[in-house]
Amino acid sequence: MAVQNNPLSTPCKAFEEDLVLFHYGDLHGSERDALQSHVSACAACADYLKELGQLLPLTVKADEPGQTFWDDYSRELRHKLDAAAEKRTWWQNIAIIFQPRVLSAVAGAAVVVVALAVTLGRGLWPTTDVPRDDAAMMEALPVAENLEFFKAMDVLDDLDLLESMGSQGAA
């Protein structure tokens, strides 16, 4: 085949789309019959069909790999499927936790565990609260430390009393 510079034929506009379908065998019944009778009387449309028959097969690039290729293809794909299945299992395990039903069950169980832990563990866990006796001691200690001071304050109170009595007697 040689490269030519033939001018393209110009088919009838009304039939152009049907001519393409006719070329591919996709025109049926009365439409097909009508086109066939038109083509037999119209040289331009007949040329157009002939052109399609020459040009369109050229666009197909056939590639028929050998058996080795297909064996490799299947083996390679099987490995990829294995990897995908493994990945999917991992994701599925994570995804199961986030399913609404499972999630609400886990949340409910967590609430129950926390409630039980708080209720039953109160007596067992060490607290930062100071025991009652110790607290009394803590209150009394500063007072005991400043006992002398408070005694001095009592003496001052007595002096005040004597002074006021003295002033009353003088009067």
Place this chain on the structure above:
Amino acid sequence: MNPRDEELVASAQSGDRWAFEELVERHKHKAYHIAFDFARDREEAKDLSQEAFLKAFTNLKNFDGRSSFYTWFYRILVNLCLDYKRRQKRAPADEFDETVEHQVEPSQEPRMPRSPDQHVLAGQISRQVGVALQALPPKQRTAFILKNHQGLSIKEIAETMQTAEGTVKVHLHRAVTSLRQRLAEFA
């Protein structure tokens, strides 16, 4: 008796790996050829078609059987091929045909040896076709490849492309018109 695709899909959905591998064996040739029509490169076609099978495998639970497995799977494949073409757009359009020429295995060589002139012309046509196909809008290219290369019916193409049959006919006609103008010198 061989199980039907639907039966294999049902088994695969319930975790039967053999069933899915059987689906792969049934459809791998056609899947590869469709991918090759888009990519025109053997390695790319292999990767694209395998990727489509992997995607089908991971999404098999979402397949509701409203269409055939074949249509559902080829829709995945065609979308991957179109994505691939979008990514390739920046690359020079005529590069891939050279690789195709070198990829033909010895057993697949034409029986009649080509003369140097014929070889040059074949390469020229191949390049020109590659450029012309690349220049088509994605929907026209898809309709054209599925019809011209794969021989799918208009109805099957419409299902694969999730569009009306009339729309497929329009895409096909426009693709043919455009290719005819670009390849006029070979007519």
